[in-house]
Amino acid sequence: MKLFASPTSPYARKIRIVLFEKQLPFELVEDSPWESATRVPEINPLGKVPVLVLDDGEVFFDSPVIAGYLETLNAEPRLLPTDALARVRVRQTEALADGITDAAVTALLESRRPDGERSDREIARQTAKIERGLDVLERRATGREWLHGDGLSLADIAAGTALAYLDLRFPQLSWRDAHPALKTLEARMSARPSFIETVPPVG
Ligand SMILES: N[C@@H](CCC(=O)N[C@@H](CS)C(=O)NCC(=O)O)C(=O)O
Incomplete structure (x- = not known):
């Protein structure tokens, strides 16, 4: 999976931390939505990072949704309770x-x-x-x-x-x-x- 993120985005950092804690492999694609060459609007109509693109092309945004998706991968540590x-x-x-x-x-x-x-x-x-x-x-x-x-x-x-x-x-x-x-x-x-x-x- 690929994570589109800008280096200073706190929301993208939150997701990078979740990925690190769970030791989930991913490719980081640095892309700032503020730059004219950004590709972010092609994958997220809202033109914001972070965006997660799965290997089958499915796209998830925004950061709470991405965090929710990563929790479904059953990687430890669990960051959300099951209750x-x-x-x-x-x-x-x-x-x-x-x-x-x-x-x-x-x-x-x-x-x-x-x-x-x-x-x-x-x-x-x-x-x-x-x-x-x-x-x-x-x-x-x-x-x-x-x-x-x-x-x-x-x-x-x-x-x-x-x-x-x-x-x-x-x-x-x-x-x-x-x-x-x-x-x-x-x-x-x-x-x-x-x-x-x-x-x-x-x-
Ligand atoms: N609620 C979103 C906020 C994402 C967001 O605002 N990202 C900023 C970067 S810090 C952005 O991409 N802004 C570009 C824009 O607003 O056009 C999330 O949690 O992912």
Whole structure:
């Protein structure tokens, strides 16, 4: 299978981490949807990465769907519980972490707009989403080693990816100051070989 990904995409990184943790072989195809030569819109009409293309040509996007597909391959470690409700709860935390990333990406794009077109109000609105999301994630992480259950799950990977993305794009947020449980979680996640192997380039 092939994973279309851009090196700095936090959503693509989440999937690369899942593939690494499960030791699933894949071909990484670096493709940035922002470049004019991108092939991504030919395989994902939404023109976004990550996209997974199976050997038989079947295509999966977006990252939660790809993660769900990879779980069907029965490779260890299992990152989603088999119990249906427990699974929904892990996916809720994944959605929360991905939503923090969504707000950070939107704020970054807004901040890069030219003078006169940039909306400080919109940046503040997105930053408020990040801060509320972090507060809820902090409550979920407090007093526990893992966000759900007694082992690594997709929720921990999504949270670790979102926090690392904040460090990359918004170091001035200093999110660790008010979120000690997330600080501990991020330190543990970033020390995993899967995270070390997928550190994004600066830029
Ligand atoms: N919800 C999607 C978000 C994917 C996404 O927004 N990817 C960005 C890269 S970080 C992208 O490809 N953006 C290109 C665009 O919006 O045109 C997922 O989880 O896969």
